[in-house]
Amino acid sequence: MSKEKLIFLTNDDSYRSKGFAAAIEIARQFGRVIAIAPDAPQSGMSQAITINNPLRLRKVREEEGVLVYSLDGTPVDCVKMAFDHLFAEEKVDLVISGINHGSNAAVNVLYSGTMGAAIEAAFYNIPSIGLSLTDHDLDADFEGAVKYGTQIVEMVLTNELSRPLCLNVNIPNIPCSEIKGIRLSRQTRGYWREEFFKRTDPHGRDYFWLTGAFANAEPNATDTDEWALANGYVSVVPVQVDMTAYSQMEQLKSVL
């Protein structure tokens, strides 16, 4: 592929994260990179937007083929700032959000700031890919994520896929050599169930930490993203932007 594409990057772990550097490594192979990423971690921010606070934009890196800004807002704010303001005149070929430190498989797609940004990018009619490695470690090994992320980016850039196109890509946390390949999947059914750890501060006031675990409602299904990851595959789930539950229209018609 000729090295002539323009790729916009963002993420939710901030422009300082190792996963963001890995995303730049992927994107540079295909052309020029422009980016606006949060200036601080924004994990779990979903598709949140900043309404009541002003936003500050700062250039943090500029070199041949790579231009990075930081914004003190959400991942979605970064996308809006890029395509409605700072880079509004640019013709962007692809958006990559990530590489996230941690899984965005299953229902995580709805909580994820990484995927919030990827969905938002699709609203601008630009193909978007959310890349996530199922390892929260700040110093995680992104070798497999870069290898397979590169393959998927190339696939999207060389095929005219219908839009809106937004892919939720998760890479298993195993050595790159052990990854078996890429598997088209659907979002696993199941939800997080939380535990709240109660503590008391030095002033005698109680507070809670939210923690939890994902409960897979269909552990035996083999076409889900959780299955793919547990079995050594990179999962790819196409994500939609119309939240209408058409399957429930009929029964509602009968009672409304």
Added chain:
Amino acid sequence: MSKEKLIFLTNDDSYRSKGFAAAIEIARQFGRVIAIAPDAPQSGMSQAITINNPLRLRKVREEEGVLVYSLDGTPVDCVKMAFDHLFAEEKVDLVISGINHGSNAAVNVLYSGTMGAAIEAAFYNIPSIGLSLTDHDLDADFEGAVKYGTQIVEMVLTNELSRPLCLNVNIPNIPCSEIKGIRLSRQTRGYWREEFFKRTDPHGRDYFWLTGAFANAEPNATDTDEWALANGYVSVVPVQVDMTAYSQMEQLKSVL
């Protein structure tokens, strides 16, 4: 209907908002009310969760049939705190999120803290209704929202609808007497396009305010929520929780 139901309330405008009081007014007609709502406005927070900060819970109202707590987190945090901790032993019949000050029609469903909480509630297999009035005014008139909200709550409580069930209900900002009725609708296609207002602070540093307008991509369609609202109807859109774009599976299979 016998007054015996247990209804959980939350919202994204905080427990102090006029819309929250209106939701309590609706719910009390059907039975006992328990609530956890944000202690400060959380508009635009989508399905965000609090990961890096502790959460503080406070009882703010207790009287016959009404028990309200506030939480310094997101609307989704409130739902999780309710069903995995504070009210884990209660058998809740219905969740109402709202009444929101402002429209959550069309793609707003994805940015909305009100709808983030309603979707989260559906994850606990409890029928949920997000109620929104298309008027941002802090002192908005909720008469029509209470009247039609009550009708829809009664419909959900008296029918065994399949789950997960999450309804996105929007009430037009017109006098109650002029509302023509309830209309089952689908999410309007179209996206927000933003404008960033640039200002300079007293220290000489630039900052931006994010503002925007919704661009309706199908202004002539008559089965959408935007059409319903523009034509004097209450819109009801069933919302799904599986984000998989099944319609894109075939083309992706051919290239992956």
